[in-house]
Amino acid sequence: MKLRNPPVNALSLELLTELVISLEKLENDKTFRGVILTSGACPAGGCIIALSCDCRVLADNPKYRIGLNETLLGIIAPFWLKDTYVNTIGHRASEQALQLGSLFPPAEALQVGLVDQVVPEDQVQSTARSEMARWLAVPDHARQLTKNMMRKATADRLLRQRDADTQNFVSFVCRDSIQKSLQAYMEKLRQRKG
């Protein structure tokens, strides 16, 4: 399964809907066994998807960045994303990266533990495939129960507080000050490109 929305693969509503439908199909496919890889530039939404994978491979392209830059937009990463960040790179690195809205270039992403491998761009696919083979070589049932044991607490907390979190986010993001902050960030991005 590949996500394509050139030129920047933005997570439009269409792309997200397509992703959800594809994931639901995969869940119903009993031969599917849950290992997903990712590569490319992943700020915010892209990073969320990457964090939910078993393993992350990033192309060694100096233009790529991965991380959660919510604060730079004047907004706040939700608690369940923070939990997943802490699970992946630890408490102190998360505290610093979330406050500063850090987007890590490949070498730094590898060092902080946000990705597992950094390889030349033309080897991303093959590395992903051989990595996937390594995970799928483990007896399925045991691997899946183990994954569940590792991620259940975080996922349960998200499910338990999902409605409150959604309402919070909607009311927060609709405030005038936040809308202005988002607009200012978009403007900055536009100027950088122009």
Added chain:
Amino acid sequence: MKLRNPPVNALSLELLTELVISLEKLENDKTFRGVILTSGACPAGGCIIALSCDCRVLADNPKYRIGLNETLLGIIAPFWLKDTYVNTIGHRASEQALQLGSLFPPAEALQVGLVDQVVPEDQVQSTARSEMARWLAVPDHARQLTKNMMRKATADRLLRQRDADTQNFVSFVCRDSIQKSLQAYMEKLRQRKG
């Protein structure tokens, strides 16, 4: 106290009984102060004992491996062992190592933080002794209360759920599919040696 059951020091019922008796004797010996070291090849059970020590010294022998390879046998590390793994090497490293059933060679075990020192095989004993001296130089009472503060939450959780966990494990491991999976693994080990 040394554990010896040549050639592989397998944790037979006899050896475990001997270990428990020795530990109970040590607990009653008021001069004993709780620092244990370990070395050698430690998959699964050996790794559990190592994780419960204050400090781990591993011989730099390319044949040695340490880690929790339960998934490769088709079984699942219990929650209390997972908790201890996370306390020792962190959440992300545990997630990956537990799912893949990784057994780490000495250099990798050191890098991931599963052992504290890797030394030439003939220096394991002396390193262990000088390391032990370093721990025992700290005022006992303060050191033990501090250790308790660090490990109590994990130990309490184990005690609270011990019976349920034991029943779970017994019923899980008695299933036909799991017995077949264990047999297949044993067969693979036998072929590798043969």
Added chain:
Amino acid sequence: MKLRNPPVNALSLELLTELVISLEKLENDKTFRGVILTSGACPAGGCIIALSCDCRVLADNPKYRIGLNETLLGIIAPFWLKDTYVNTIGHRASEQALQLGSLFPPAEALQVGLVDQVVPEDQVQSTARSEMARWLAVPDHARQLTKNMMRKATADRLLRQRDADTQNFVSFVCRDSIQKSLQAYMEKLRQRKG
């Protein structure tokens, strides 16, 4: 704001009172935005203040040490300090450092993650200032809410158990055996200097 109490900047009652008053003034100053830096030798109390900062810069002076050496004095770091240590350097490093009462020289402090930067002594001020500028460039509101999200659980636990913890500490530290242990440590320090 600078803390000065030459020659060793000991946290006397006077200095602590001055610090608390200054922090209260800063809290009432709406332009203040919560980033504090630190440098210099920081055993125990100095390390506590450093841990509560957003970022830590240490001078590369071989005489400087940072860490929590409570066990060496025969006393125990309180749970809220342990929590903050674990948040900063992880569980295993905290377990070892708290039990051994480790005071880290600059290079080791950097490696374990207890400080974020080690720079020549004459660059501490300028590094601190440029680091502070980096944090304050992030939209305030979002950064502060994010910081709150990261530290609230630990702070709440401290507040909830503050009275019990204070009583515990006072009764513990007034014991004859602990007073003797503290005296012995002071004596050792005096001899080293004499």
